[in-house]
Amino acid sequence: MWDTREQIDILSKDEMQSELIGRFKQDIHSYSNEEKRAIFLLAIEKVGINFSKDNHIKIDYRLTPYVEIEDLMKQIDIESA
Numbered sequence: 001m002w003d004t005r006e007q008i009d010i011l012s013k014d015e016m017q018s019e020l021i022g023r024f025k026q027d028i029h030s031y032s033n034e035e036k037r038a039i040f041l042l043a044i045e046k047v048g049i050n051f052s053k054d055n056h057i058k059i060d061y062r063l064t065p066y067v068e069i070e071d072l073m074k075q076i077d078i079e080s081a
Contacts, residue, residue: 008063 012018028036043061050056063070 028039031039044059045062046060048058048060050058063073
């Protein structure tokens with residue numbers, strides 16, 4: 001069974017995926033501020049602030065904005081370990 005990183009490597013070599021990302025990069029400038037904000041919020045899994053370390057901020061990003069897919073990928077990794 002493939003682990004998550006191997007799956008990401010395979011997907012990153014997909015020409016259709018590259019074209020989709022390329023279109024997204026071009027079109028994001030035409031999105032409204034609300035649309036951009038929604039996209040970025042979907043990409044963030046967790047934000048942590050350490051008040052004892054001068055308000056140090058740590059942001060954990062999702063592998064995918066699709067929460068259900070990411071949860072499934074994590075479950076597959078756990079089961080295959």
